[in-house]
Amino acid sequence: MTTQELTEQIFKKKSFLCVGLDADLDKMPTYLLSEKNPVFSFNKAIIDATHEFCVAYKPNIAFYEALGVDGWKALKKTIEYLHHEYPEIYTIADAKRGDIGNTSRMYAKAFFEDLGFDSITVAPYMGKDSVEPFLEFTNKHTILLALTSNEGAFDFQTLKTDDEELYKKVIKTSQKWNNSENLMYVVGATKAEYLAEIRKIIPENFLLVPGVGAQGGNLEEVCKYGMTKNVGLLVNSSRKIIYASDSSNFAEIAGAKAEAMQRQMATELEKL
Numbered sequence: 306m307t308t309q310e311l312t313e314q315i316f317k318k319k320s321f322l323c324v325g326l327d328a329d330l331d332k333m334p335t336y337l338l339s340e341k342n343p344v345f346s347f348n349k350a351i352i353d354a355t356h357e358f359c360v361a362y363k364p365n366i367a368f369y370e371a372l373g374v375d376g377w378k379a380l381k382k383t384i385e386y387l388h389h390e391y392p393e394i395y396t397i398a399d400a401k402r403g404d405i406g407n408t409s410r411m412y413a414k415a416f417f418e419d420l421g422f423d424s425i426t427v428a429p430y431m432g433k434d435s436v437e438p439f440l441e442f443t444n445k446h447t448i449l450l451a452l453t454s455n456e457g458a459f460d461f462q463t464l465k466t467d468d469e470e471l472y473k474k475v476i477k478t479s480q481k482w483n484n485s486e487n488l489m490y491v492v493g494a495t496k497a498e499y500l501a502e503i504r505k506i507i508p509e510n511f512l513l514v515p516g517v518g519a520q521g522g523n524l525e526e527v528c529k530y531g532m533t534k535n536v537g538l539l540v541n542s543s544r545k546i547i548y549a550s551d552s553s554n555f556a557e558i559a560g561a562k563a564e565a566m567q568r569q570m571a572t573e574l575e576k577l
């Protein structure tokens with residue numbers, strides 16, 4: 306999907322919500338566990354109940370890998386279901402990959418070609434030749450970790466070298482790489498006050514903003530400092546939506562949570 310198509314969907318649905326599909330068997334309603342493919346059944350129910358209110362889904366790949374072959378099959382079924390039933394939805398493989406060039410190329414093929422995701426999260430630590438293989442793919446986005454939502458973000462990302470924080474260097478340097486127009490960046494919602502500075506460096510790029518809900522990030526703050534005239538934000542929430550209930554009506558309740566976030570987002574969009 307192109308950036309323009311994603312933006313059109315955001316204005317059409319009055320939502321820039323990304324629902325995180327972090328499939329955890331310990332948190333799902335127990336009656337699903339006796340089904341043949343509990344993870345897919347769970348995801349399908351969540352997707353059917355929330356798709357009207359969001360523009361993107363982000364399966365975190367760790368949750369699928371932890372289940373071995375069954376997990377990978379559930380991931381594949383989920384992405385195929387999205388492509389078939391809701392082709393207007395943007396998909397993010399939250400895989401946080403990145404390796405020497407020829408290995409990165411294989412990661413890119415796995416997620417862009419085999420699974421057909423629109424985008425993937427990538428760690429910038431190994432530099433230009435570890436990220437460019439992802440950027441070569443047309444109409445696919447590479448979402449580079451810039452300033453993450455966790456406490457450990459302060460271990461390295463905010464350290465200064467040459468009087469500049471590392472996360473700013475990551476953003477500035479990556480903007481010079483080949484096909485950098487295919488870049489988006491991760492900035493945690495828990496670090497909303499940094500967004501104003503980040504917008505001075507990248508006034509247009511889309512940002513994936515996780516950390517509202519369970520991690521305590523604030524949507525209004527994120528929009529105040531991070532929103533552009535073309536919105537430029539995908540705000541993710543996982544646990545607060547998909548595990549809002551573990552009873553038989555879990556999907557309906559997840560739908561209501563997603564709708565509540567969509568309403569807040571519509572209010573923010575009216576300010577544009």
Ligand SMILES: O=C(O)c1cc(=O)[nH]c(=O)n1[C@@H]1O[C@H](COP(=O)(O)O)[C@@H](O)[C@H]1O
Pocket residue numbers: 325327365399426452453454455491492493515516517518519520541542543544545
């Ligand atoms: O890349 C991510 O999506 C990500 C980056 C980051 O800085 N912080 C962060 O929480 N995430 C992911 O976003 C999701 C957040 O989940 P909740 O805290 O349950 O909403 C998880 O899948 C995290 O792995």
